[in-house]
Amino acid sequence: MPELPEVETTRRSLAPVLEGRVVVSAMLRHPRTGRRNERSSDVADRLRGRRVVTMLRHGKFIMTEMEDDLTWVIHLGMSGRMEIAKPNDPEQPHTHFVAITDRDVAVRFVDPRTFGFIAVLTPSELATSSFRDLGPDALLELPSAKRLGERMSGRVVAIKTLLLDQRVLAGLGNIYADEVLARAKVHPRRQAGSLSEDEVKAVRRYIKPVLEAGLAHGGTSLDDLAYLLPDGRAGEYLKLLRVYGRDGEPCMTCGTTIDKVSVGGRSSHFCPNCQH
């Protein structure tokens, strides 16, 4: 599942191919992929003929600065991935968007479940879109424990749910949220406001290391369908996961069987002995 490490891996792969290049051809093949533009036809129309300036990332969004103050937004959703190919290479099924650069490189968006999208927005559109509610980036702008504690205080929502709230912190998804809580030894169902100062510090302390470890291993690829790197390789972080997807297996620390429950409608994996 593309979360911050997978999105950042994708950005780092695309940047050398796209930055400084002109998009000579752009095609949106699936209207749903362009749903975040008022007119989905604008997605391709606004990219065509324009130069890519800088590719940035905020949370799980790739935000690419284009000529004329346009922002090219890419969100991989749940099953989306980018592919770098030659224009004549065969396409994967579910290729919903294709851009071709002035160096004759094709950048394609493959997304079976269409939860992802591609948008190209003007400054005013960007300012009025939901992106303005995005919280600080979990890797680049991680708030202090004090600040994070303030965001948690008084909240009865589960800490797991709060960590997934992109308005609080942008970048964590289901896998890495579970992994952070496992290392911090905090139960995913704990009310966010009930965490002690030390527990808030522990949660905060493990956010960067977990994300950076994911990044160092090219992200997490759960199966063939899910996220792949733009060169088609699978991410290798899967084998380093401590709790996610390990329900029924022994905890690496104490041997207790890893449990799986639903928290805020999301599957949550934890050690009932280590996490309180």
Place this chain on the structure above:
DNA sequence: AACGATCCCTGTTGGC
């Protein structure tokens, strides 16, 4: 305002 539930979508999985 805060929170939970529901929906979108389709490939995979698990139960019968």
Place this chain on the structure above:
DNA sequence: TGCCAACAGGGATCGT
């Protein structure tokens, strides 16, 4: 073996 319901999940939206 084959069928089909359940499941996965980020984010928008709606109801309480």
